[in-house]
Amino acid sequence: MQASMTSPVKHEIHPFRIDLSSRISRLELLVKNTELPSNPLYPGAGLEFGLQLxxxxDLQAHWINxxxxxxxxxxxxQVSHYxxxxxxxxxxxxxxxxxDENAIPLLLLHxxxxxxxxxxxxxxxxxxRHINLEGRPVSFNVVVPSLPGFLFSxxxxxDWKDLDSAKLFNTLMTDVLGYSKYAIHGTDWGSNVAYHLYESFTSNVRAAHFTFLPFIPPLPQHIADNNIPLSEHQQVTLQRTVGWLSTDQGYFQAQTFKPNDIGLALHDNPIGQLAWIGTQYHRSSDPRAGTGPSVLTKDAILTAVSLYYLTGSFHSSVWQYARNVNPFRDYTKTPSDAPLLWSSFKYEIVLWPESHVAKVGNLVSYKEHDFGGHFAGLDNPVALIEDLRDIGRFFK
Incomplete structure (x- = not known):
């Protein structure tokens, strides 16, 4: 499984260390001095109406104390930034x-x-280095870029589209880092970029793993009409799909059609960003978040929000939606013969049955997990690591 290298084009690569201490005092001041209501306006209003006070x-108190x-x-x-x-x-x-000199280059897209x-x-x-069930060693050279407009990018x-990001990251992998062949993983918007890579750079992308897809998810009536069998955990995911498509998309619509409204309103408002972002982690993850194997703790949520606030990138990040209207497309199959692997987590916000994943690529593995949600790397890192290592069985 020798990972082939090309001679990188002369792009300057600068080592980078995160140091956002200059903005911490303002963050702490605003968090401490933000007054929230003492009581809910309508105590009986459930999660379908949004964030619970x-x-x-509780998160504000944890942030302060x-x-x-x-x-x-x-x-x-603790990881190397560039x-x-x-x-x-x-x-x-x-x-x-x-x-390991035979490590597989792996691009992870958030x-x-x-x-x-x-x-x-x-x-x-x-x-x-990990020895898989076939007795073969597997390891990876891991590359994790920040999407354009996110954090330090x-x-x-x-008018930038996800296809532009795909072209950018293929250049990063091949011309800058010198990997002529590599594997990809995509989730959420990263799955859109990853799928563009999978279908457009067929000689470079030689394996793809997804937990989310840029294709229209099937609704319950379609599943019933076509007698598509679902496991118990997929039944839960299907109900999550119905909820997301009906009442949980308010943020999606706001960021698609009015990114400046929410972006400017919350630019210098860390508690506002916590409310807007924190609810996505809360609602899109396993209800057991924060208990093993989940590492989606209060600190993890606050770190995620702090990164957006301290880098001043909240506004540009929400423009991801406005620049890529209608991200879910009709089913087409990539011309690539590269293997596609899939991980289905019970509390993911959208369900794609095995039959639908098979429509879009060379599906070789479809795994289901009873624990986890939309943010698999935090929700169930143990399972995600295991499934990504399966790439080693198919990468050539």
Whole structure:
């Protein structure tokens, strides 16, 4: 499984260390001085109406009394960060290499409101040599870029599309880092970018793993009409799909059609960003979040929000939606013969049955997990690591 290398084009790569301490005092001041209502306006209003006041008050108290940014920043800096310039775009990325010379290059792509941070629990383990069930060693050289407009990557032009990001990241992998062949993983918006890579760069992308897809999910009536069998856990995911498509898409509509409204309103409002982002982690994850194997704790949510606020990238991140209207497309199959692997987590917000995943690629593995949700790297990192290692069975 020799991972072939090309001779990288001369792009300057600059080692980078996260240091956002200059903005911490303002963050702490605003968090401490933000007054929330003492009681819910309508105590009987459930989650279908949005964030619960008690949840937000609890996170604010933790932010004030227990959260240690310096400690979290040190954890973020335990992986190797870099910046490079491709065209007019500055790209931030993590690049952690295995000591195994046969390691598979693996590109991990996040979505919103994620970042490289959601993959932090899986990066180092994936670089370690692991003997799979076939007795073959598997390890990875892991690359995790920040999407354009997210955190330390520069904001792209207004007409920038996910296909542009795919072209950018293929250049990063091949011309900048010298990997002529590599594997990809995509979730949320990262799945859109990853699928563009999968179908457009067929000689470079030689394996693809997804937990989310840019294809229209089937509704219950379609599943019933076509007698598509579902497991118990898929029945739960299907109900999550109905909820997301009906009442849980308010943020999606706002960011698609009025990104400046929410972006400017919350630009210098960390509690506002916590409310807007925190509810996505709360509602899109396993209800057992924070208990093993989940590492989606209060600190994890606050670190995610702090990164957006301290980098001043909340506004440019929500433009991801406005730049890519109608991300879910009709089913087409990629021309690539590269293997496609799938992980289905019980509390994911959208369900794609095996029959539908098979429509879009060369499906070789479809795994279901009873624990986990939309942010698999935080929700169930153990399962995600295991499933990504399966790439080693198929990568050539």
């Amino acid at each position: 008690d949840f937000l008050r 227990d959260f240690d940014w310096a400690k979290q920043e040190a954890k973020l800096n 910046k490079t310039t491709i065209g007019d775009q500055t790209i931030h990325f993590v690049h952690e290499k295995s000591q 979505g919103w409101p994620g970042s490289f941070h959601e993959f932090l629990p899986v990066i180092k383990p994936l670089t370690e 520069s904001a792209p032009p207004q």
